[in-house]
Amino acid sequence: MIFIENEHIKVSFAAKGAELQSILGTNSLTEYMWSGDANYWGKFSPVLFPIVGALKDNTYQFEDKSYQLSRHGFARDMEFEYHHINEQEILFTLTHSDETLKVYPFEFKLSLRYKLSGASLSCTYEVTNPAEKELLFSIGGHPAFAVPLNKQGTYTDYFLSFNNDIELTYYHIVDNLISDKKSVLKLDEGKLTLQHNLFYDDALVIKNLKSDSISILNTKNYNGLAFNFKDFPYFGIWAAKDADFVCLEPWCGIADGINHNQQLKDKEGIVTLAAKQEWKRTWQVTCF
Template identity: 40%
Template sequence: MTVSIENGQLIVTVNEQGAEMTSIKHKETGLEYLWTADPQYWGRHAPILFPIVGALKNSTYRYEGKEYTLPQHGFARDRQFEVVAKEADRVSLCLKADEATKAVYPFDFELYVHYELGGEGLQVRYEVKNPAAKELLFSVGGHPGFNVPLTDDLTFEDYYLAFSPMKSRITLPLKGAFIDAAQKTLSATNTNLRLSHEMFANDALVFESKGLTKITIASDRSPHSVSVAFNNMPYFGIWSPYPKEAPFLCIEPWAGIADTLEATGELSEKLGIQSLAPGETFMTKYAITVK
């Protein structure tokens, strides 16, 4: 089932399966900003990444001497969430640990996903609670895809990425599905980056993020754009499938990251892993603004 929220400008639809946004539509223009999940390119819209972000080496990790298997980006995106609060312009959904999750991830947890509209934008907030008597190890992140081009008269290559603040950032190259941390470099995100499909020939572009970061997808030939802004997300990815010439782009804020080539497999040693003490709550968020 799906639920919808709206205000004077936008209508946002969320699927209870995976608590995944399936539509961000402007009420006046009818413009759809969120990727349509065409399966010939990528059959998702905006999956939630939990309890890991990215891939594990051999799809496995170790915790307290036992080995477990998790697919890329974890299991939350394929689980049924419960709607726990709903108003006209906001909705909250929750996923809690059960026998199925504990078979692959031996932790008690409560994952809340909050969507709230305001003006021309949408705030997406993740809240992770630890109800157990031991620490909770996890990662969480977003993976929203946006239609590029936003209108039929333009092409993917008509768009560019604008970064704010305009400064260089550390980029972490991928080797296969894993981070090659030894080859990290400084990337020229101090200028606009023209989009092309070939820029994703080595999969996603992965960056470190410090402080407030805003990434805008825009074109000089259109008044329409979409921005993603976040603060408490130490990494982000930018992705479109290659060699498919897919008409969408993902901007992905992450509190976590894929395994490095040197990863030991111990969950507590994983790069970007979050640790939450008993009874504590972790919160992070990102905002989507459209024109």
Template identity: 40%
Template sequence: MTVTIENQFLTAEFLEKGAELCHLVSKDSGFDYIWQADPQYWGRHAPVLFPFVGRLKDDQYQYEGKTYQMGQHGFARDCDFTVTAQTTNAVTFNLKDSPITRVNYPFAFSLDITYTLKDSQLTVAYHVANPAVKPLYFSIGGHPGFNVPMSAELSFEDYYLSYEPKKTRVQVPLAGPYSDLAHKTLAPTDTDLDLTHELFKNDAMIYELHHQNRFTLKSEKNYRAISLIVEDAPYVGIWSAYPKQAPYVCIEPWWGIADSVDSTGELTQKTGINRLNAGETFDRHYMIQVHQRRAF
């Protein structure tokens, strides 16, 4: 099942499975900015990462003396959400814990994802609530994939990634699927980055963030561009499948990160983990902005 919202500029479509954004189409041009999940490269559009971001060490973690199994990025992307509210330009999806989720994630939770269109921008808002007495530990993040190139006559290499603000950022390398926190470096994100597929030969480029950041995919040869704006995520991942020469780039705001290479596996000690005590809530959001004219 799919759900559609729209305004005068954009139409957005979502899958109830995973509450996943699957289309973001300009009414002006008919162009769809969201990657179309071709399984030859990557069979998803914009999955929600919950209750973990990235890979757990040995695909498992420990909590209160027990070991639990969990695959990369958690289970929410494969769960059926319920639509709890919808208007012409907004929709809210909800997922709650169940006997199935509690087998490998022993926590009560309520996750709301609200998508709202305003002008040429889609806001993605996460609301996590802890309805239980014991603490809730989780990570959450977005994984939207954007079509690159954005015009048939252009190539992947005609595009570049623009960072705002223009400043260096701490980059977290990966060792296999794990975060290598001991070998952080300063990345030259004070300049634009020309896209090549070889940028992703070591998997995602991961940056630590502070305050508001804007990441824009654009070309000097075409007016279409896409920005992701986030105010308070501690990390962002930039990724495209390699060596497949994949025609998309993901810009992923994360409130969490993959286990470190020296992780103990103890959930309460996991880098980037979020904790909610009884009755507490967690609210975060990011924006996707479509640029359909040269002035940006």
């Protein structure tokens, strides 16, 4: 494993997918990340690139050609190069190749920069367009946090606390695509009690989240975390069926709608990056 650490937390990664796999409290030995139990879901925190979610028929059109990509794209399954900036910062990098160009006809450089500050870990997505033409992409996070922490209490002892929402309007997923059906979850003073059946029909997909901070808290003790994000226009909340975790997923991009025309340039949430430009977004988790 690859890791960075300070006096508060030790954070571990895999080079495959530049995937965050562990956030361990140095003194408390509290593990904040999901265990990766493959009986439920064998991942920890995949990066979603160059698409978020699924394409209609796993296919998109660009410049009169048809391409196929599986759900969430290819970056999570590829080996990243990495180097330690220092003991508390590490940079993972993936660039286009002959392999990626067959399914995604764009030159790119994708970097994930992880950095510690006290009991906080930040993850910055850095996308660079080295080409002379526009780069079209989506990107998102998918970190899975353990619930309950240290196996103390039950799933329903935990809740999500939103800093600026009183209700959540979410879109239903049908056959991996975003449907027109919406539902509303009323929050109790910004709080949503976690229940496994919330996710039996897949993720809660939110397009109009007002909050930029969501905390995972519980009714038994003070252990938890705060998840902060900014300038991600979409958000997903998900867990595998009956699994003891919850994913907090900030997205710049979204799965295709059921009526999408499959044209990449028309895809909802697609980011257009001009030639020779760079793009960044950051999320941060603070453990306590």
